[in-house]
Amino acid sequence: MKIYVWRCLSLAIGLVAFGAVVVYAAEVEKYFDRHGTLIVQEKVEKYKRRADEGTTYPVPPPPFSEDIFPCSDCHADMEPNPQRRELVDMHEDIVLNHAEGQRWCLDCHNLDDRDTLRLISGEVIPFTESYRLCGQCHGDKLRDWKVGVHGKRTGFWNGEKQYLLCAHCHNPHSPSFKPLQPMPAPVRPENLDRQGSQAAPTHN
Amino acid sequence: MKNIWNFYKGTIAVTVRGSAAYYCWVAFLLALMVIGVITYIVQLNDGLIITNMRDQVSWGFYISNFTFLVGVAAAAVLLVIPAYVYHWKPIKEIALLGELLAISAIIMCLLFVTADLGRPDRFWHLIPFVGILNFPQSLLAWDVMVLNLYLTLNLVIAVYYLYNLYYKRVPNKNFMTPLLLLSIPAAISIHTVTAFLYNGLAARPFWNASILAPRFLASAFCSGPAFMILIFFLVRKYTRFKITDEAIQKIAELIAYAMFINLFLLGAEIFKEYYSDTVHLAPMQYLLQGLHGHNALVPWIWTAMIFNVTAFMIFLIPDTRRNNTALVFGCVLIFVGVYIEKGMGLVIPGFVPDVLHEIYEYVPSGMEMMIAIGIWATGLFVFTMLLRVAIPIMNGDFHVAEDGVGFQISDNLFFLRKSDREKDINGSDENATATSEGSDSA
Amino acid sequence: MCNESSHDKHAFRKSRRKVLKGLAAGIGALALPATNASASVWEAFFQKNFRELNKTELNQVLARLEGEYSKEYGKQVTVKATLPIEGVKYGYGLDLSRCIGCRRCVYGCVEENNQSREPEIQWIRVMQLDKEKGVDLSHAEHYYNPPEVPQEGKFYMPVQCQQCENPPCTKVCPVQATWKENDGIVVVDYNWCIGCRYCMAACPYSARHFNWAKGKLPKEEMNPDTHYLGNRPRPVGVVEKCTFCIQRTREQPGRYPACAEVCPVGARKFGNMLDPKSEIRYLIENKRVFIFKEDLNTQPKFFYFYAT
Numbered sequence: 001m002k003i004y005v006w007r008c009l010s011l012a013i014g015l016v017a018f019g020a021v022v023v024y025a026a027e028v029e030k031y032f033d034r035h036g037t038l039i040v041q042e043k044v045e046k047y048k049r050r051a052d053e054g055t056t057y058p059v060p061p062p063p064f065s066e067d068i069f070p071c072s073d074c075h076a077d078m079e080p081n082p083q084r085r086e087l088v089d090m091h092e093d094i095v096l097n098h099a100e101g102q103r104w105c106l107d108c109h110n111l112d113d114r115d116t117l118r119l120i121s122g123e124v125i126p127f128t129e130s131y132r133l134c135g136q137c138h139g140d141k142l143r144d145w146k147v148g149v150h151g152k153r154t155g156f157w158n159g160e161k162q163y164l165l166c167a168h169c170h171n172p173h174s175p176s177f178k179p180l181q182p183m184p185a186p187v188r189p190e191n192l193d194r195q196g197s198q199a200a201p202t203h204n
Numbered sequence: 205m206k207n208i209w210n211f212y213k214g215t216i217a218v219t220v221r222g223s224a225a226y227y228c229w230v231a232f233l234l235a236l237m238v239i240g241v242i243t244y245i246v247q248l249n250d251g252l253i254i255t256n257m258r259d260q261v262s263w264g265f266y267i268s269n270f271t272f273l274v275g276v277a278a279a280a281v282l283l284v285i286p287a288y289v290y291h292w293k294p295i296k297e298i299a300l301l302g303e304l305l306a307i308s309a310i311i312m313c314l315l316f317v318t319a320d321l322g323r324p325d326r327f328w329h330l331i332p333f334v335g336i337l338n339f340p341q342s343l344l345a346w347d348v349m350v351l352n353l354y355l356t357l358n359l360v361i362a363v364y365y366l367y368n369l370y371y372k373r374v375p376n377k378n379f380m381t382p383l384l385l386l387s388i389p390a391a392i393s394i395h396t397v398t399a400f401l402y403n404g405l406a407a408r409p410f411w412n413a414s415i416l417a418p419r420f421l422a423s424a425f426c427s428g429p430a431f432m433i434l435i436f437f438l439v440r441k442y443t444r445f446k447i448t449d450e451a452i453q454k455i456a457e458l459i460a461y462a463m464f465i466n467l468f469l470l471g472a473e474i475f476k477e478y479y480s481d482t483v484h485l486a487p488m489q490y491l492l493q494g495l496h497g498h499n500a501l502v503p504w505i506w507t508a509m510i511f512n513v514t515a516f517m518i519f520l521i522p523d524t525r526r527n528n529t530a531l532v533f534g535c536v537l538i539f540v541g542v543y544i545e546k547g548m549g550l551v552i553p554g555f556v557p558d559v560l561h562e563i564y565e566y567v568p569s570g571m572e573m574m575i576a577i578g579i580w581a582t583g584l585f586v587f588t589m590l591l592r593v594a595i596p597i598m599n600g601d602f603h604v605a606e607d608g609v610g611f612q613i614s615d616n617l618f619f620l621r622k623s624d625r626e627k628d629i630n631g632s633d634e635n636a637t638a639t640s641e642g643s644d645s646a
Numbered sequence: 647m648c649n650e651s652s653h654d655k656h657a658f659r660k661s662r663r664k665v666l667k668g669l670a671a672g673i674g675a676l677a678l679p680a681t682n683a684s685a686s687v688w689e690a691f692f693q694k695n696f697r698e699l700n701k702t703e704l705n706q707v708l709a710r711l712e713g714e715y716s717k718e719y720g721k722q723v724t725v726k727a728t729l730p731i732e733g734v735k736y737g738y739g740l741d742l743s744r745c746i747g748c749r750r751c752v753y754g755c756v757e758e759n760n761q762s763r764e765p766e767i768q769w770i771r772v773m774q775l776d777k778e779k780g781v782d783l784s785h786a787e788h789y790y791n792p793p794e795v796p797q798e799g800k801f802y803m804p805v806q807c808q809q810c811e812n813p814p815c816t817k818v819c820p821v822q823a824t825w826k827e828n829d830g831i832v833v834v835d836y837n838w839c840i841g842c843r844y845c846m847a848a849c850p851y852s853a854r855h856f857n858w859a860k861g862k863l864p865k866e867e868m869n870p871d872t873h874y875l876g877n878r879p880r881p882v883g884v885v886e887k888c889t890f891c892i893q894r895t896r897e898q899p900g901r902y903p904a905c906a907e908v909c910p911v912g913a914r915k916f917g918n919m920l921d922p923k924s925e926i927r928y929l930i931e932n933k934r935v936f937i938f939k940e941d942l943n944t945q946p947k948f949f950y951f952y953a954t
Contacts, residue, residue, distance in 0.1 A: 148925035149739075149933070150953060152912030157924075158731075159899025169912070177911065179794035183749035187766045188789060189258035189564040192858065195764050251882045252841075253765060253859035262846040262856060322841015322856065322883025325691065329821040329840055336695055336822045336838075344820035344844050406942045407814060407850035483784060560771060560805060560852045561783035 057146070057163045062127040069127075071114035080111050097174035099137075108133055108172075134166045141166075210604070211370055214611030215593045218602050222592065225442075226619035233585040240578010243571050244319065252322060256569040261555040263320070265568035265576055268547035270316040272427070273309045273583075274398045275420065275546055277354065279428015280306035281391030282458060288384045294451035300365060300598070301439070302432055303358045304590040306391070309428075310355040312583035319575050343401040350397050354390045357383060362594070369597050370611075371604050395420050408554040410487035413476075419469045420546070425462035427542035429455050430515075430535040437532055442619050445595045449528075456531055459538065460519035467516060470545075486561070487553035500565045501552060504544050511541030592618055686710055695822065696727075696835040696874065707837075708874065715872070715879060719863075723870040725878050728896040730829035736890050736947065737830075737926040738903075739915035739935075740804060743952040746911055747772050747795045747802030754908030755806075758891060759877040760869050762861020769888040770806045770905060771852060777801050781938075806905075807832060807853035807888035808938060808946030815845035815854060824885070829896070830919075830947050831889050833875035839884040846885060850939050851946075854887045890916070919947065929953070 062069075074090075084104050087094075096104070110118040117125050117133050125132055135142030144150035148161065151169065155161040166172070187195050222230070247254050257264040283302035286292040318324050329335035330348055339345040361383050368375040399417035406412050433455055436447045477488045489495050494502050518524045518534035525531060557563045568576070596602030601615035689710060693699075699707060708725045715723035752770045761767040773786040777799050786803075796802065813832050816824050823838040824845055846854045860882040872878040873893035880886050891903035895916070901907070906914035917924035926949070929935065933951040 144953060147928045148917075149741075149915060149929050150912070152906075152909065153925070154902065154907055156899035157895065157902050157917050158734075164912075169910075177746065179796065180746060180748045180910065181793060182747060182791065182795045183753050185749075185789040185791045186752075186768055186771070189260050192258055192765045193253050195766060251857065251859040258858070259846065259852070259855050262843040317842075320842070322843070322885075323839065323881075326821075326838070326840045329695075329823070329838060336698075338817075338820050338822045341817045342820045342844070344818065344842060348820065401844075402847075405814070405818075405848050407848055483782075486784065554847070557784075558852055559850050560773060560788070561786050562788050562852075 056129075057131070058161070059128055059163045059165050060168070062130065062165055063168050064127075069115070075114040082106060082111055094173050097176075098172065128165070130172070131166050134172070207371065208367075210609060210611070211367055214370070214602070214604075214613075217611060218596060218613050219589050219592050221613065221616045221618070223617040223619045225621075226592075226617070229619065230585070230588065233581045233588065236581035237578050237585060240575050240581060243574040243578065246571065247319070247575065248324070252320075254569060255572040256566055257572075258564060258566075260558045260562050260564035261552065261566040263551055263555070264566055265548070265572050266316045266320040268551040269576055269579070270313050270320070271398060271550060272543050272547040273313045273316065274351070274394055275424030275542070276428045276431055277306045277309035277313065278391040278395040278421070278424045279432070280358070281388050282425055282429050282462075283432065283455070284384055284387060284391075286454065286458075288381065289388075292454070294448050295454060297598070298436065298447055298451055300362060300594060301435065301591070302428075303362045303387075304594055305428070305432060305435065305587060306358045307355065307362065307590065308583045308587035310351055310358070310394075311586050312579055313351060314355075315579045315582060316576070319579065343397060343404055346397045347394075347401055350390065350394045354387070354394050357387050357390055361387065362590070366594055366597050370602070392421065395424050402550070402554065405554075407559050408487075409484035410491075410553045411550075413473060415469050415473050419466065419473070422462050422466035422469055423542050423546050426459055426466055426512075426515075426538050427546065429459050429462075430538040430542075433459075433535045434532065434539070437528070439591070439595065442621065443591075443595050444599050444601065444615060452531070453526065456519055456525050456534075459535075460516065460525070463512065463516045463519060463538065466542075467512065486557050490556050490563070491549060491553040495557065496563060498556070498563050498565050500567055501549065505549050508541040508544035508549060511537040512545065515541060686714065690837065693837050695838045697822075697825070711874070711878060715870075718879070719865045719868040719870070721865070721868070721870050723868075723872060723878075725872050725874055726893060727874045728892075730827050730831075731896060731898065731900075733918075733920055735830045735919045736809065736895060737917060737919035737924075737930070738809070738890065738906075738948045739926050739929045740948065740950050741913040741915070741953045742801060742803060742950050743954045744911045744913035745772075745802045745804060747774055747790070747797075747800070748910060750908050750910055751804060751905035751914065754904045755888070757867065758869055758894075758904035759888075760863055760872065760879050761886075762857065762859075762863060762880070763867075764862040765859055767855045767857070767861065767886070769853070769855065769886075770804050772802055772804045774800050775803055781936075803950070804905075805851055805853070805938070806948070807890075808851050808944065808948035809888075809890060811945035811947060812943055814848045814850065814942070814944060818844045818848045820844065827875075831875075831892055832887065833889055833892065834885055834887060835875065836878070836880050836884045836886065841883040841885065843885065850942050850944060854885050856885050857882050 084106075087105070091105075106118075108117055110116045110124055113124065115127075117127060117130055119125060119133060120136055131142060131145060135145075141150045145163070145166070148163075151164055151166070153161040153163055166175075170177070255264060255266075280299075280302035283295055283299040287296040287299040318327065321327070326335075330337055330345075332339070337345045337348065339349065361380065365375050365380065396417050399420040402408070402411035403414070403416045404412075433452055436452055439445050440447045474488065474492070477485045486495060490498065491501050491505050493499070515534040515537040518530050518537070524534070552566055555564075556566065593602070596613065596615040596618070599615065602611070602613050604610070605612045689706075693707060694703065696704075704727055708727060711725045712723055715725065749772050752768050752772060755761070755769050756763070756767075759769065761769065771788060773783070773788055774790040774797070775781065775783075775787075776785050779785050781803065790797070790800075809826075809830055809832055811826075811830065813826055816826055816832060819825075820842060821838060821840055823840065824832065824834045826832050841856070843856055846856060857880050861880060863879060868879070869877060871893055873889070873896070876889045876892035891901075891905075894901040895903060902916050903914075906916045915925050915929055917926035919926055919930075921927065929951050930949055933953055935949045935951045937946045937949060
């Protein structure tokens with residue numbers, strides 16, 4: 001009698017354990033592709049739950065330099081080096097002009113997974129949520145950005161709006177705006193009637 | 205009705221007769237009118253781009269002339285007041301000429317406003333009940349009303365008076381007097397409303413001064429009567445119409461008072477702006493001393509100032525006032541002085557610097573001036589025609605013929621030099637040649 | 647707008663107009679050659695004020711204009727007369743701490759709103775001002791043209807129609823050709839304006855512009871999505887102005903005005919002032935805001951602010 005009870009119990013435990021393993025494996029499978037590389041998009045789902053009380057902001061794809069993303073294409077096979085240093089072989093075109101005395105690459109980029117960013121809290125976020133990273137220091141800007149007062153929202157004033165990431169306008173490594181060439185000055189009233197005869201009205 | 209038609213035929217007959225000088229003068233005016241019309245057609249075709257007005261200075265020479273002429277028109281009342289309110293006889297006889305001037309000036313005003321419109325084809329939008337006249341909200345709507353009322357009033361008074369004289373009837377006082385009395389507030393109102401038209405614009409500090417309406421009236425009471433005195437001298441010299449020195453002297457005296465008030469109010473305004481020295485000083489600076497090197501108006505306004513002050517002295521000092529040459533000189537000075545001050549001197553600084561402090565130095569274009577000259581010629585033409593009819597009627601040289609149907613004209617020349625006039629009078633003693641009669645069958 | 651009660655009020659006016667119409671048509675028949683176009687010329691001539699048109703008349707007018715414009719610009723042009731949206735009052739914010747004076751808004755506006763390219767009309771004017779002197783217009787530079795902006799020590803202040811709640815321009819119009827709509831936009835009926843330019847004298851912001859000549863607008867650059875009170879091509883001799891891109895913003899959903907959309911620094915904000923959650927409300931409530939020439943009591947719905 002006793003032995004049957006134990007057998008049944010072990011079978012049930014075994015079944016549950018097996019199920020758990022299967023489910024876990026399936027879950028894990030979601031985050032990695034065939035080569036075992038982490039899939040960013042899938043992971044994002046998980047993090048979204050935590051971002052801003054469930055609010056996310058519709059943004060266009062982050063403005064990566066051409067062919068640079070996913071970073072793991074190169075970094076997956078490299079040994080992460082947490083040593084603070086000047087980069088020489090790669091990325092030497094990036095000049096940090098953004099509180100450069102106080103930080104370096106891995107303060108924002110995730111050491112363990114270059115396809116993501118890392119907040120000071122240790123939380124890992126995708127590039128599409130980079131505004132949270134910027135907002136760590138620029139909290140007032142983030143607040144204004146969320147309501148559409150900092151930066152630019154496009155779309156419909158009374159309908160769907162599209163946000164731009166901070167990085168769409170500011171180069172994160174050198175965020176201050178670069179000067180622009182202004183569009184031509186208006187025609188002076190004195191010249192309005194001979195506007196056509198002036199090929200290129202130059203006024204100062 | 206038949207009488208009116210006969211009267212009308214008579215007036216046409218009288219206006220086509222005159223001396224060589226009269227014909228030359230009329231031909232000259234007609235030529236200028238033709239030039240004006242042709243230029244206006246160009247403007248209709250190309251748009252107001254042919255003027256030098258731009259967004260920065262959106263009103264210019266046309267509206268300046270309009271403003272000045274409203275003053276001239278209003279001034280007719282200065283003659284009506286002593287004549288009919290105080291029954292001062294010497295002026296009573298010539299008050300009608302003032303009304304005729306008012307009619308001509310108002311016609312010029314209306315033409316200048318029309319010339320300034322971007323869409324004259326839509327004038328009917330201004331007609332109450334047909335279009336939408338934004339009354340009482342818009343001061344321009346008020347101006348349309350009072351200008352037309354004043355024009356109608358003066359036309360009715362003048363035509364009624366002349367019509368009765370023509371038919372050798374005594375004009376009905378009970379009809380005339382209320383209209384004449386009404387013309388006094390009407391005259392004041394056209395000028396007040398025109399002043400308010402500028403005055404009410406808080407965007408333009410140069411105009412947004414409560415002293416503007418009184419200043420308008422004071423300067424109108426200078427320029428209009430000054431023009432009248434000049435006309436009186438001409439009429440006295442070149443026609444058979446008699447105008448006493450007494451009447452002219454009285455008007456000259458009134459001009460002196462008005463000019464004093466005008467200069468005083470101007471001084472008050474200059475003091476206020478310069479002493480308080482706010483950003484609102486800029487237009488005044490532009491006018492009087494130039495701003496950031498822009499000084500197109502400066503020589504003009506100082507010319508006007510010197511003219512006005514000189515004229516004031518001439519009119520103030522009895523010896524010069526009683527000297528007819530000095531008086532004529534003074535009148536010319538006042539007319540030109542007020543024309544500058546109340547025309548361009550008033551309108552342009554309202555726009556320079558503009559509301560965003562941009563400085564566009566406006567000077568009327570050639571085409572703009574030609575249209576303006578055409579309108580002045582039209583006004584003078586109308587005035588000449590009115591005088592051509594009115595003066596012989598008042599002299600008794602033009603009236604209904606014995607048969608009560610045709611007309612009789614005893615003044616075929618109208619416009620003559622004094623020496624010729626004596627000959628003319630001698631000639632008419634010998635009778636008949638200068639007298640002609642029209643008949644119903646014509 | 648074209649409500650029935652106001653229509654009844656003008657029944658008398660209508661009958662008078664018929665008399666005038668007959669009279670003028672008689673005279674005009676002598677003066678004008680009877681071409682195919684003459685019918686539409688007369689229709690345009692006798693067209694009523696926009697606010698007096700009933701639905702049928704309005705549709706006729708819109709169809710006539712669409713036909714004219716489509717022919718002139720060689721593409722299908724639509725002329726809408728979209729009504730204001732209930733419960734909406736538009737407001738605009740401009741961040742002076744961001745604006746760099748690049749004038750992208752000026753030209754974005756010109757392209758969206760079919761302004762005349764020659765003679766040039768621009769609804770937005772950007773002034774270069776000295777930081778040292780602040781908003782002191784006597785030092786404003788309107789024609790600045792350096793190789794790069796922003797210039798050291800300068801800031802930039804774009805000015806366009808401030809869509810006043812108490813507009814000095816509409817009350818002076820002698821023929822009610824311009825008025826404030828229920829959503830707060832000040833509009834002009836280009837077919838009713840007589841071109842007296844009194845409104846231009848009354849505007850403290852230089853926001854109104856006159857068609858000194860028939861405007862030239864290249865066919866390929868013509869924006870065919872138009873509104874009767876907004877960006878349809880304007881005739882010569884009438885006044886025009888910014889309408890907060892009425893042809894965009896009155897739609898549901900409505901796009902942002904072109905100037906706001908094109909601004910490269912996001913200095914331009916737009917929204918419904920009656921919506922507490924709109925960006926315009928947020929900035930009015932949370933930022934340092936000023937309205938231009940406040941002392942004139944024009945009560946602009948255009949708010950200059952400093953986000954930082």
